[in-house]
Amino acid sequence: MKEFYSASKKSIFIPLLTGCLLLLGLYLTSLYSYLLFHSLAEIFSIVIAFSIFIVAWNCRNLIDNNYFLFLGIAYLFIGLIDLIHTLAYAGMGVFPEFDANLPTQLWIAARYLESISLLVACFILDKRKVKIDFILIGYTTFLSLLLLSIFYWKIFPLCFVEGTGLTPFKKISEYIISLILAASIFFLLRKKEKFDHKVLQWLVISILLTIASELAFTFYISVYGLSNLIGHICKIISFYFIYRAIVVTGLTKPNELLYRNLQESEKKFRELDQLKSMFIASMSHELRTPLNSIIGFTGIILQGMSGEINPEQKKQLTLVKKSAHHLLELINDVIDISKIEADKIELTIREFDLVSLAEEVQQSFRVTAEKKGLHLLLQAPPTLLLKSDERRTKQILVNFISNALKFTDRGEIEIKIVKKEETVEVSVRDSGIGIKKEDISKLFNAFSQINLLIEGTGLGLYLSQKLANLLGGGITAESEYTKGSIFTLTLPLNYKEVEV
DSSP states (O other): OOOHHHHHHHHHHHHHHHHHHHHHHHHHHHHHHHHHHHHHHHHHHHHHHHHHHHHHHHHTTTTOOHHHHHHHHHHHHHHHHEEEEEEETTTTTTTTOOHHHHHHHHHHHHHHHHHHHHHHHHHSTTSSSHHHHHHHHHHHHHHHHIIIIIIIOSSSHHHHHHHHEEEEHHHHHHHHHHHHHHHHHHHHTGGGGGSOOOHHHHHHHHHHHHHHHHHTSSOOOSSTTTHHHHHHHHHHHHHHHIIIIIHHHHHHOOTTTTTHHHHHHHHHHHHHHHHHHHHHHHHHHHHHHHHHHHHHHHHHTTTTOOOOOOOHHHHHHHHHHHHHHHHHHHHHHHHHHHHHHOOOOOOOOOEHHHHHHHHHHHHHHHHHHHHTTEEEEOOOOOOOOOEEEEEHHHHHHHHHHHHHHOOOSSSEEEEEEEEEESEEEEEEOOOOOOOHHHHHTTSSSSOOSSSSOOOOOOOOOHHHHHHHTTTTEEEEEEEEETTTEEEEEEEEOOOOOOOO
């Protein structure tokens, strides 16, 4: 514990000492040349402003954090105004036709933009998605009008008069900016649950230091004065903390800032997933029970056990029974898929005879095949032991044969079992209508039905592929249009747990 505390103190002490030495160096620079000090101070904040924009812009398609995206764009324009302010500062000689009023006007414009942006960012935090194009157009328009009002139209209010100092407009503006910044802290704290605790702390400290900087700038008379120096030092420290909050955190610990909203979404998703599971459990009972009752009762009536029925009644009851079977099949498939995707499906792995299972399935479909005039054949060794889930293997095989019967009106359907070195292949070949080449890739998509004229759920092959993957195998499909198809299930002879 002592070692941890000592290491923690050391990790804080070194950056703090480094920062103090850098500020001391800047102060000594101001004694040698205030112009050099001012340039270094402003370049520091400009680089950070541009860094915030670069991180936000390059992550715009990856993150779901409106506050960060909006400020990223805003600081690009804040940095641009600060850059022009630095070039316009007294003694730089870039704009010789203008006096010391120009950099003061640019300063106040940048601070208005910064304070308003920090406040607006709090209100768009809960919006679904900000429109980056509109924000860029808005800031570009504002910057263009601002520069025109200062350099071309010259209608921007006076902020500094040589020999007199700051104008009332400049002083009042600093107080207004401070109030806007204070309001941004208030609304930021009201939405503190949206931020990592440390990130929020750094943002608040940064804004408080910006307010201190603004208040310092209300007192100076000379652009080289002490209050100007203090104001710039406060600005440097302020930008350092926003750099810590956004740039450093965004690059080194993205979960604390860039994906904060994603973490909340994940929490909501887990809650929704629990609701979905409850719904599936409820649906399993509430829908399966009455459907089985409908199938049972219609079967009794069709067999004449409750009295004679006429041909039309028999026709309608057959349709009811068929529709109920179809709906029950769809519900069972949806439930199984949901269980697989929620990683809640249970497998019963044991050794069983695959050939006996295939014979059982063959017998269950023999009557249906004979009614359609089809031969249902089985080509397999006498026995073949497979260690897997018998029920799920049967489910896939039943789906293969069911599909083959739906799409075959002549010829034969053959079940073939072939043992390889470490795997077994179970294929079902039919002489049906086949599948076009362009449609084969769609076979294993959910709710994909190649032939809409033949009834089906569109989930059978999708579910079969999911089950095959779960059992450590896979499914392949081959087909020649109008000549038939072959669906092959490949499974390991000995099941090994796999990640799905």
